[in-house]
Amino acid sequence: MVEFVNWSGSLAFTPGEHAEPATEDEVRDLVRRARETATTVRPVGSGHSSSPLVRTGGILLSLDRLSGVIHDDGNAATVWAGTRLKDLGEGLYDAGLAMDNLGDVDYQSIAGATATGTHGSGLGFGNLSTQVAGIRLVTGTGEALDISAEHNPEVLPAARLSLGALGVVTQVTLDVQPRYELKRRAWCAPVDWTLDHLAELQHTNRNMDFYWYPRSDMTQVRIMNRADDVAAERPWAVPRVPGSGPWEDPREVRVGPTHRTIPQHRELRFEEIEYMLPSEAFPACFAEVRRRIRERHRRDVGWRVLVRTIAADDIWLSNAYGRPTTTIACLQNTSLPYEEYFRDVEAVFRQYGGRPHWGKKHWLTARELRPLYPRWDDFQELRRRLDPDGVFLSPDLARLLGKA
Numbered sequence: 001m002v003e004f005v006n007w008s009g010s011l012a013f014t015p016g017e018h019a020e021p022a023t024e025d026e027v028r029d030l031v032r033r034a035r036e037t038a039t040t041v042r043p044v045g046s047g048h049s050s051s052p053l054v055r056t057g058g059i060l061l062s063l064d065r066l067s068g069v070i071h072d073d074g075n076a077a078t079v080w081a082g083t084r085l086k087d088l089g090e091g092l093y094d095a096g097l098a099m100d101n102l103g104d105v106d107y108q109s110i111a112g113a114t115a116t117g118t119h120g121s122g123l124g125f126g127n128l129s130t131q132v133a134g135i136r137l138v139t140g141t142g143e144a145l146d147i148s149a150e151h152n153p154e155v156l157p158a159a160r161l162s163l164g165a166l167g168v169v170t171q172v173t174l175d176v177q178p179r180y181e182l183k184r185r186a187w188c189a190p191v192d193w194t195l196d197h198l199a200e201l202q203h204t205n206r207n208m209d210f211y212w213y214p215r216s217d218m219t220q221v222r223i224m225n226r227a228d229d230v231a232a233e234r235p236w237a238v239p240r241v242p243g244s245g246p247w248e249d250p251r252e253v254r255v256g257p258t259h260r261t262i263p264q265h266r267e268l269r270f271e272e273i274e275y276m277l278p279s280e281a282f283p284a285c286f287a288e289v290r291r292r293i294r295e296r297h298r299r300d301v302g303w304r305v306l307v308r309t310i311a312a313d314d315i316w317l318s319n320a321y322g323r324p325t326t327t328i329a330c331l332q333n334t335s336l337p338y339e340e341y342f343r344d345v346e347a348v349f350r351q352y353g354g355r356p357h358w359g360k361k362h363w364l365t366a367r368e369l370r371p372l373y374p375r376w377d378d379f380q381e382l383r384r385r386l387d388p389d390g391v392f393l394s395p396d397l398a399r400l401l402g403k404a
């Protein structure tokens with residue numbers, strides 16, 4: 001048996017079987033067989049999550065062989081669920097198209113990224129799941145279900161972000177745009193300058209986020225705008241701090257199509273916790289996190305803290321459900337201990353009504369999660385309908401979602 005190890009190395013297990021079906025019919029047969037033999041199936045994408053969503057002693061099912069753009073009509077593109085975001089970006093680009101927004105890397109599969117609400121930053125952009133207009137799903141009975149505004153529409157707000165709990169997604173239909181170029185700029189600034197200008201930076205740029213460096217108390221501000229948006233060229237008067245250069249770094253000014261400009265290349269491995277906060281709670285929560293890290297963890301924290309925004313949506317298990325969201329992500333080198341640090345900041349995030357990123361480290365179970373999601377019970381009811389025998393309900397998922 002081959003061991004599965006996730007990207008950061010903090011999740012390792014040996015499934016009973018690795019399956020790589022090459023057709024949807026093979027997926028359906030496999031799910032039917034699993035149901036008959038009471039074996040658990042967990043779909044896996046590129047293994048970039050560090051929460052134990054894919055852990056199973058049963059069948060680990062990868063759609064790596066189901067990849068590529070199937071068709072597009074200029075406004076929407078249907079793609080195989082195993083398509084990696086990088087290949088998706090190139091495939092759409094060749095068709096003259098682009099996704100509206102992306103996260104910080106492009107290694108994930110489209111099914112895996114949307115299953116956990118992967119997001120980028122920008123007041124006007126929801127997470128990637130909000131770009132999903134349709135899904136084809138193999139349910140726990142082996143049935144293939146089309147889900148969209150026209151077909152089974154009542155399932156759509158659950159299926160757009162489903163943690164692989166409703167079935168195996170085989171195809172995803174995405175809302176897309178004609179392709180265009182973005183310009184990325186980045187500069188360093190003292191954290192107080194960034195916080196003082198935060199609302200303005202967020203409102204006047206298409207995408208804005210910032211890294212805070214606990215040891216120096218400096219930030220790196222990152223903005224992106226359409227390359228043809230002349231109004232976005234405004235200079236920002238950043239105060240100079242002796243010894244830690246502010247200034248726009250020309251190496252960080254980059255122009256290119258969305259899929260090559262938004263994602264970054266990451267070589268160093270890290271562990272991460274990220275919580276989604278109601279945006280109005282961000283200033284107080286960030287102040288508390290900053291104080292706590294500098295007082296208790298600065299000596300051991302090797303990495304930065306990332307702050308981003310997500311538009312509100314109506315997807316049942318989305319951590320931006322019903323509220324404009326600001327996220328705080330704490331990163332730590334994989335060579336350093338993370339648990340004490342992450343548990344400490346998690347307590348702060350929870351005080352401010354935070355919801356954890358489904359694919360990153362957190363310690364919440366169904367008991368704590370249920371009150372955070374107004375449509376929680378509806379999701380569970382639908383899960384029981386689509387997967388009556390719990391084919392996809394691993395012990396980890398049962399802890400996360402509750403058994404009932």
Ligand SMILES: Cc1cc2nc3c(=O)[nH]c(=O)nc-3n(C[C@H](O)[C@H](O)[C@H](O)COP(=O)(O)OP(=O)(O)OC[C@H]3O[C@@H](n4cnc5c(N)ncnc54)[C@H](O)[C@@H]3O)c2cc1C
Binds near residue numbers: 008049082
């Ligand atoms: C370096 C790095 C950078 C990251 N950057 C960001 C970022 O900028 N923004 C952000 O929000 N997150 C980010 N993440 C988190 C990452 O996007 C999520 O964890 C995402 O879910 C990983 O996708 P994956 O393809 O690896 O899926 P996996 O981690 O393999 O699986 C994730 C979930 O998807 C389900 N799944 C996978 N395939 C299917 C399928 N075919 N049908 C049904 N369910 C399926 C799995 O069962 C599981 O529940 C980052 C993670 C890393 C390691």
